[in-house]
Amino acid sequence: MEKAAVQGDGLVIPLIDFSKFLGGDESQKLETAQAILKGFQTAGFIYLKNIPVTAATRAHVFGTSAKLFRLPLEMKLSLGWTTPEANRGYSAPGREKVTQLTDISEVEKVRSSAPDIKESFEIGREGEPEHPNQWPAEQGELAGFRATMTDFFEQCKALHVEVMRAIAVGMGLEGSFFDGFVDVGDNTLRLLHYPAVKKEVFQINPGQVRAGEHSDYGSITLLFQDSRGGLQVKSPNGQFVDATPIEDTCVVNAGDLLARWSNDTIKSTIHRVVEPPHGTEDEHPPRYSIAYFCNPNFKSHIEALPGTYATAADKKYDGINSGQYLVQRLTATY
Numbered sequence: 001m002e003k004a005a006v007q008g009d010g011l012v013i014p015l016i017d018f019s020k021f022l023g024g025d026e027s028q029k030l031e032t033a034q035a036i037l038k039g040f041q042t043a044g045f046i047y048l049k050n051i052p053v054t055a056a057t058r059a060h061v062f063g064t065s066a067k068l069f070r071l072p073l074e075m076k077l078s079l080g081w082t083t084p085e086a087n088r089g090y091s092a093p094g095r096e097k098v099t100q101l102t103d104i105s106e107v108e109k110v111r112s113s114a115p116d117i118k119e120s121f122e123i124g125r126e127g128e129p130e131h132p133n134q135w136p137a138e139q140g141e142l143a144g145f146r147a148t149m150t151d152f153f154e155q156c157k158a159l160h161v162e163v164m165r166a167i168a169v170g171m172g173l174e175g176s177f178f179d180g181f182v183d184v185g186d187n188t189l190r191l192l193h194y195p196a197v198k199k200e201v202f203q204i205n206p207g208q209v210r211a212g213e214h215s216d217y218g219s220i221t222l223l224f225q226d227s228r229g230g231l232q233v234k235s236p237n238g239q240f241v242d243a244t245p246i247e248d249t250c251v252v253n254a255g256d257l258l259a260r261w262s263n264d265t266i267k268s269t270i271h272r273v274v275e276p277p278h279g280t281e282d283e284h285p286p287r288y289s290i291a292y293f294c295n296p297n298f299k300s301h302i303e304a305l306p307g308t309y310a311t312a313a314d315k316k317y318d319g320i321n322s323g324q325y326l327v328q329r330l331t332a333t334y
Helices: 019-023 026-042 055-069 073-077 104-113 145-170 199-204 256-261 322-333
Strands: 004-008 011-017 045-049 089-091 119-123 188-194 211-214 220-225 231-234 240-242 249-254 271-273 287-293
Touching (some): 011 026, 011 231, 019 145, 026 045, 026 145, 055 119, 055 220, 119 145, 145 188, 145 220, 256 322
Antiparallel strands (some): 045 249, 089 119, 220 249, 220 287, 231 271
């Protein structure tokens, strides 16, 4: 029986040993797959331990990310985020406002009253001539930046494939069911920096957050967070519950497209990043996290999965192209 990583207000997020799916016997593999599926069906979130991405790798990537954000603002802006289609490059604090709103004028009102206190850097898959990645100059502290991030991108891509295999096994499908939907790697590696912030910022503006409440757009998200805290997940009762960092784990949540794909049998749960829950000093230290947003291949056509409906009339959604759907969602965010 897996223990809970997070438990409160009707929300139970399980902590699952992923090595039992990757290297266990058939019964361990099935039991782990079913636990993963149940976590996504009930909470929309799981914590995974014993994943193939090593602690040393994660520490190196976090250190390299911090070096990027130490660059002067002008240099970071020269690597600026351009279009939803490309979804690559640097976003300065206040540029993005994650929200559940879809009306662009409403998003702008929220952005101006309580901008998200964060900066980010997006990296997509290499080899797309129309949408090249925006790499910083390989000099000084940032020598080796590109190799570090492309290697990490590939490791996360492989983990995405394995988590989708676990979902397939949990649903009673062939383990390879999703392989042809996720083999291209149309994913986004996002480096995130939440700068140090005075506690009074949150006191003066009660609506201020580090990242507004939102659900993710794609299939799953792999989230690596530091020890600072601040991530909260919305419970079934509508309250936000702290998703406390656990060392050497990866937080994985289902996105809107996977919920749609599963005919809403899997949940894409609202979450946010708020003022950290502890600390006595006047200023909260910086927080770093790394999110790897996984998507079905942009050319994939997404229809309700086998076993999630009895008759055609039970399908809640029309089929949709993955890439078009994601561009629509990103367009409303920036």
